[in-house]
Amino acid sequence: MDINIIQNQLDQLYKESLDNAYAYMMDIAIKAMNENDDEVLLFILNELIGYYRVTTKIDEGIKIANQLINIIYAKNLENSLAGATSYLNIATMYRAFDQLDEALPLYQKTEEIYQMLPNDDLRLSAFYNNYSLFYMELKEYKKAIDLGKKALNIVKSTNNKAEEAVSCTNLAQMYLAINQIKKARQFVEKGIELFQKYTKNDSHYFSALATLSQCYYLEEDFDKAIQLYDEALAGVERVYGKSKDYYTILNNRDKILKLKNNRHPKGLEICKKYYETYGKKMIDEKFEDYKQYMAIGMFGFGSDCLGYDDDISQDHDFGGGFCILLPHDIYIKIGEQLQKEYDLLPDEFMGVKRITSNHGQGRVGVFEINHFFKQFIQRFPKTLSDWLYLDENALLNCTNGVIFDDYYGIVTNIRKDLQYFPEDIRIKKIVRAIAKMAQSGQYNYARCMKRHDSVAASLALNEFIDQTLSLIYLLNKKYKPYYKWSFYGLKDCTILYDIKENIEQLALLSCQSEKWHEGVDAINFKDEKVRNIEYICKRVVEELNNEGFSSLEDDFLDNHTYEVMSHIKDDVIKSKHIMEG
Numbered sequence: 001m002d003i004n005i006i007q008n009q010l011d012q013l014y015k016e017s018l019d020n021a022y023a024y025m026m027d028i029a030i031k032a033m034n035e036n037d038d039e040v041l042l043f044i045l046n047e048l049i050g051y052y053r054v055t056t057k058i059d060e061g062i063k064i065a066n067q068l069i070n071i072i073y074a075k076n077l078e079n080s081l082a083g084a085t086s087y088l089n090i091a092t093m094y095r096a097f098d099q100l101d102e103a104l105p106l107y108q109k110t111e112e113i114y115q116m117l118p119n120d121d122l123r124l125s126a127f128y129n130n131y132s133l134f135y136m137e138l139k140e141y142k143k144a145i146d147l148g149k150k151a152l153n154i155v156k157s158t159n160n161k162a163e164e165a166v167s168c169t170n171l172a173q174m175y176l177a178i179n180q181i182k183k184a185r186q187f188v189e190k191g192i193e194l195f196q197k198y199t200k201n202d203s204h205y206f207s208a209l210a211t212l213s214q215c216y217y218l219e220e221d222f223d224k225a226i227q228l229y230d231e232a233l234a235g236v237e238r239v240y241g242k243s244k245d246y247y248t249i250l251n252n253r254d255k256i257l258k259l260k261n262n263r264h265p266k267g268l269e270i271c272k273k274y275y276e277t278y279g280k281k282m283i284d285e286k287f288e289d290y291k292q293y294m295a296i297g298m299f300g301f302g303s304d305c306l307g308y309d310d311d312i313s314q315d316h317d318f319g320g321g322f323c324i325l326l327p328h329d330i331y332i333k334i335g336e337q338l339q340k341e342y343d344l345l346p347d348e349f350m351g352v353k354r355i356t357s358n359h360g361q362g363r364v365g366v367f368e369i370n371h372f373f374k375q376f377i378q379r380f381p382k383t384l385s386d387w388l389y390l391d392e393n394a395l396l397n398c399t400n401g402v403i404f405d406d407y408y409g410i411v412t413n414i415r416k417d418l419q420y421f422p423e424d425i426r427i428k429k430i431v432r433a434i435a436k437m438a439q440s441g442q443y444n445y446a447r448c449m450k451r452h453d454s455v456a457a458s459l460a461l462n463e464f465i466d467q468t469l470s471l472i473y474l475l476n477k478k479y480k481p482y483y484k485w486s487f488y489g490l491k492d493c494t495i496l497y498d499i500k501e502n503i504e505q506l507a508l509l510s511c512q513s514e515k516w517h518e519g520v521d522a523i524n525f526k527d528e529k530v531r532n533i534e535y536i537c538k539r540v541v542e543e544l545n546n547e548g549f550s551s552l553e554d555d556f557l558d559n560h561t562y563e564v565m566s567h568i569k570d571d572v573i574k575s576k577h578i579m580e581g
Helices: 003-016 018-034 038-054 058-074 081-096 099-113 122-137 141-158 161-177 181-198 203-218 222-240 244-262 267-288 288-293 312-314 330-342 370-373 384-388 392-401 409-418 423-450 454-475 488-492 495-508 530-546 557-565
Strands: 295-298 323-326 365-368 402-406
Touching: 003 018, 003 038, 018 038, 018 099, 018 370, 038 058, 038 081, 081 099, 081 122, 099 122, 099 203, 122 141, 122 161, 122 409, 141 161, 161 181, 181 203, 203 244, 203 530, 222 312, 244 295, 267 330, 267 402, 288 330, 295 409, 312 454, 312 495, 323 330, 323 370, 330 370, 365 370, 370 409, 384 423, 392 409, 402 409, 423 557, 454 488, 454 495, 454 530, 495 530, 530 557
Parallel strands: 323 365
Antiparallel strands: 295 323, 295 402
C-alpha cells in the first residue's frame, strides 16, 4: 500500500465526511495488520489519534496511543524520526485532553530526537508550534511565544505559505493571551490572508477567524466579532461537523451576542453625544465670540472618565455632561453666565438622568483652566523632584477622558505635558515598587506567617499586591488608577498582563496557616500564596532583564534595586533613598 495514495484519499474523504474518513482509516488499519505493513499501520494509527483528538473521543484516543507506543518499542523505533512523529501526535492529543503531565515527557523526547533534522525541516516547525501551545496551556507565555517564533522563522525559510499561516495564527493567540491585541491582529490577519490564498479548508483557518473575532470583541466591535464567529462556525460544521471546536466557538459567539444585547452606552459616549446635541448649539448661539478660548471635553474624577463605568456606575454622577475650560481673563468675563446657560441644559439624555452626589459636585460645568487642574495638583511640575512627589492618581485625573474640542490649545498642551512621568522618575518608582514587593511579599509575609500572625500577613500581602499593580502600570507607562479600578485596569496593560491570574489568586486564596509549622526556614512552597508571590517575582525579573534594567537572574527582587537605579541619569534623583518617591 502506498502512503501517499492513502493520504490523498483520506484528505478527500475528510472534505466529504468525518465518518467516511474514519471508516476508511479502520479499513486500511485492518489491511495493514493482515499484511504486516508496519509503515502503513503506524501512519494510520497516527491519523486515528488526530481523528480522536478532533472528535474528543478520549478513551479511544488513549487506547490507540498505547497501541502505537507498544508497536514503536516492539520495532525498536523509540529513538527514530518515526517514533518522534508518533510521540508528537500523542502529546498533542494529551494536550487537547488537558492531560499535560502525560504530554510533557513526549514533547521532550520528540525535541531530543528532532535535533537530527536540518534547521529548515517543516517537521521542526510543526513541533515548535505544538510545543508552544503546550506552554500556552501552562500559562508560560514568554516561552510559548519564543517557540512560536522559532516555528514561524522555519516555515518562512521554506516558503511554505500554508504552514506560515498556521504559525501566524498560533502567535496571534499567544499575544492575545497577554493582551497584546495590536500584535495579535497583525499576525492573525497575515495568517488569514495566507489561508484564503492557499488553503481555505484547513481547520486552522477557522481557528484564525475565531482569533480575529476575539480581537474585534476586545476592541468592542461586537458586530464584526459575531460575523467572523458565524463564518468560523459554518466552516467547522461543514468540514468537521459539530465537534468540540464547534461548540467552543458557538459558546464564545453567544457570550458576545449577549454582551452586545445587554450593553449600555459608556459614559464618555453619552457625554460626547450630549455635547454635540446640546452643548455645541448653546455655545454657537450664545458665546460664539468666546468659543476660540474654550476647551470642551470630559475628564477628571469618575469611572466614566477612565472608560471603566458599568451598570453599577449609573447610580450617581453619571450621564450627559461635559467640562468647559477657560483661561482666567475669559472666565472672569463670561464664566458665571456660561455656567447659568450650562445649568439650563437637560439633566436627562439617552434615558439616563444625571444624579449628582455630595461628592460629585464640580465634576462637570464651567472651570477656569488653572483652577481645574489645581484641584488635582497644587502646581505644575518644573523639576524632576517636583515630578517625584506628585500623586499618581491626581496626574491620571488630569490626563484621562477625552477632549471633544479645544479651540485655544492650552488644555491640550497641559495634558500632553502631564501625560506620563519623565523616564528617570519612572525608573525611580520602579525601584521603589520592586523594593516594596520584596519587603512585603518575599520577606515579611513569611515572617508574619512563621509568627502565626495572620492579620499582619494579610496586610503584608495586600501591600505586595498593591506594589505589584504599581509596577505593572509603571512598566506599561500608564498611571495607576484609584485602588477601586487598579486591578480592573490591567485590561489596558500588555507587559506582565499574564500574572493577572496570580494576583487574583493571592486575593482569593484562604489563609495558609496550616502550611506553616515550626522549623520552616526555606521558601515555603507548600503555601499556595508563596508559590504565587515567587512566580510573580520570577516574571518581574524576566521583564527587568528584557527591558535591560537588570542583568541579574536572582528571583529576590531587592537584589535588583541598585542595578535598576543605576539607569537613572539625573544625579539628584539617583541619590534618593531606594524607598523614596
